Amino acid sequence: MIGQNEYFEGQVRSLEFKNEQGNFTVGVMEPGEWKFEAPVKEWMHLVRGTWDVQQPAGQGEWTTYKEGERFEVPGGTDFTVRVNDTVAYLCPYTGEFLGHLDM
Template sequence: MIQQNEYYDGQVRSLEFANSQGKFTVGVMEPGEWEFEAPTREWMILIRGTWDVKLPGSRDWKTFGEGDSFQIEADESFTVRISDTVAYLCPYT
């Protein structure tokens, strides 16, 4: 079953699904600065666009482009800063 998720008044939207390869969300984010807490281990893979990310424990922003990824452990928070709409894939455990 596919579940639709919406955050920040619709500025961040995703579709959540599971198949034989695991659990995933695929989504889009509009420009803005968005903070998320990962309830499980997640891998964020940028499909289209660029974003700046403040990873857990860091005070600095790191820029990621198409095809780049980062991992977040369960119960950690991260922040993304976006200047143009992006698309992402998020496998999680």
């Protein structure tokens, strides 16, 4: 089963799957500033495009990441992503397969 997630009225969408390597979402973010909470430890890999990231959301420094780069999100923390041009990303996450992530 490939899960489908929608956030911020469809301006962020992701597909959810698991394989031998673990659990993942792969998704697309349109331009905007998007805050996410990570219930479990996860990583955010940039597949296409660039983004600025603030960890934790609203407080930390902004860091710019390029295609192929990634950042880690400890479980139970949040972050804000600032997207200027639509990006694609991959998010491996720990713990059990959630199938369908609800915000």
